[in-house]
Amino acid sequence: MTGVHSLLPAGQPGLLVSPVFGAEPYRGVEDLARYLAAGGYAPLTARDRFLDLIAAVGLRGRGGAGFPAAVKLRAVRDAPGRPVVVANGEEGEPGSVKDRWLLRHRPHLILDGLRLAAAMTGAEHGVVYLSDPRAEQAVRHALAERPAGPRVVVVRTDQAYVAGEETAVVRRIEGGPALPTAKPPRPFEAGVGGAPTLVANVETLARIAVMHACPDVAPALAGAHLVTVSGPGGSAAALIEVPAGTHLKVPADLCGHGMAEAVLLGGMFGGLYGPGWTDLPLDHDALKAAGRALGCGALHFLRPGDCPVALATEATAYLKAQSARQCGVCVSGTGALAGTLAALARGETGAGPTQQLRRWSRQLPGRGACGLLDAAARIVATLLTHFPDRLDAHRGSGCPDCTDEAPDDGRRFAVPVP
Numbered sequence: 416m417t418g419v420h421s422l423l424p425a426g427q428p429g430l431l432v433s434p435v436f437g438a439e440p441y442r443g444v445e446d447l448a449r450y451l452a453a454g455g456y457a458p459l460t461a462r463d464r465f466l467d468l469i470a471a472v473g474l475r476g477r478g479g480a481g482f483p484a485a486v487k488l489r490a491v492r493d494a495p496g497r498p499v500v501v502a503n504g505e506e507g508e509p510g511s512v513k514d515r516w517l518l519r520h521r522p523h524l525i526l527d528g529l530r531l532a533a534a535m536t537g538a539e540h541g542v543v544y545l546s547d548p549r550a551e552q553a554v555r556h557a558l559a560e561r562p563a564g565p566r567v568v569v570v571r572t573d574q575a576y577v578a579g580e581e582t583a584v585v586r587r588i589e590g591g592p593a594l595p596t597a598k599p600p601r602p603f604e605a606g607v608g609g610a611p612t613l614v615a616n617v618e619t620l621a622r623i624a625v626m627h628a629c630p631d632v633a634p635a636l637a638g639a640h641l642v643t644v645s646g647p648g649g650s651a652a653a654l655i656e657v658p659a660g661t662h663l664k665v666p667a668d669l670c671g672h673g674m675a676e677a678v679l680l681g682g683m684f685g686g687l688y689g690p691g692w693t694d695l696p697l698d699h700d701a702l703k704a705a706g707r708a709l710g711c712g713a714l715h716f717l718r719p720g721d722c723p724v725a726l727a728t729e730a731t732a733y734l735k736a737q738s739a740r741q742c743g744v745c746v747s748g749t750g751a752l753a754g755t756l757a758a759l760a761r762g763e764t765g766a767g768p769t770q771q772l773r774r775w776s777r778q779l780p781g782r783g784a785c786g787l788l789d790a791a792a793r794i795v796a797t798l799l800t801h802f803p804d805r806l807d808a809h810r811g812s813g814c815p816d817c818t819d820e821a822p823d824d825g826r827r828f829a830v831p832v833p
């Protein structure tokens with residue numbers, strides 16, 4: 416299966432197969448007339464009650480961290496100063512397409528979510544932050560035809576792994592480079608121009624807009640996730656909406672990856688998993704409790720026979736190349752993880768470096784200003800845990816799948832937008 420699909424239960428009167436994707440999978444851009452006909456841009460008459468609904472259904476942010484959306488909204492609303500709201504559509508993970516798909520095809524849904532976030536926080540100024548030219552075109556067109564609302568500007572950045580991190584977003588909007596800064600303060604305390612700033616992923620805003628139009632389905636919408644499913648070389652790529660708690664086996668089977676040997680979870684943020692991956696639930700809390708992470712929900716499957724060491728080597732080489740090189744521990748740590756793993760993949764080392772990798776993968780997480788170093792450490796840690804035999808097989812003779820120089824441009828993970 417390729418393309419765009421939802422696995423949410425259908426059939427109730429008034430419940431679309433997927434209100435997030437729309438009544439039909441849009442090939443073009445949803446225009447204002449269609450969006451209004453679906454109940455969009457309705458006035459927000461009871462902002463606190465709507466915020467309570469978002470809290471009650473437990474909506475989590477969809478940028479990767481899974482932070483409760485209502486807590487963030489309330490923190491921005493209650494902080495001193497006039498808030499700013501940002502729709503963050505820069506998905507730095509090369510294996511994720513959900514944010515670009517939403518911006519390209521349903522820009523009014525995102526602008527409506529931003530309008531509601533502004534109303535709930537008291538913001539008069541909004542920003543749509545993105546890197547995709549087609550998404551920018553769709554958003555600018557929608558801005559020109561939308562009903563009156565808060566002042567919204569579009570800020571474009573270059574696509575990069577760290578460009579969507581919330582402090583990088585603020586820095587770029589202020590005219591600087593899209594690179595993370597040290598925290599605190601977090602943007603909800605002091606963001607754009609020092610104002611309390613809500614940086615919300617576009618899928619989060621899409622779910623808020625749909626909940627406003629269809630409050631009856633809010634619980635189902637809050638628990639559902641958009642996942643990008645891909646295989647080697649972007650093969651069989653699909654964007655799928657899965658209900659809460661769906662096991663990985665379901666989207667994998669649908670997309671022809673049911674026999675995969677392993678999966679890279681959460682873009683590059685969630686780590687690499689081998690036997691038993693089929694039973695992992697697509698749920699932030701369950702994965703976190705198991706020391707794993709859902710991240711942005713991108714799932715990259717390995718074919719049987721593909722080398723997980725080669726995949727981990729390419730992923731860490733990409734992360735090393737994407738390091739913003741502003742935290743010493745990231746420059747040396749990501750470099751050491753990638754370099755040592757590459758040497759091991761080529762069969763150049765004995766057992767000692769494996770122990771080093773194990774030690775670094777425990778010591779490095781949490782020490783950079785953003786999650787890039789954590790992602791590299793988690794990939795190495797999970798490779799060591801789940802594929803010790805494959806690593807052993809590389810010692811001495813190396814592996815034909817592990818090339819001399821692992822590409823560092825992320826091309827293996829890149830997925831076209833369906």
Ligand code: SF4
Pocket residue numbers: 577594595596737738739740741742743745746782783784785786787788
């Ligand atoms: S951890 Fe790495 S990528 Fe993140 S801000 Fe520091 S140097 Fe940049």
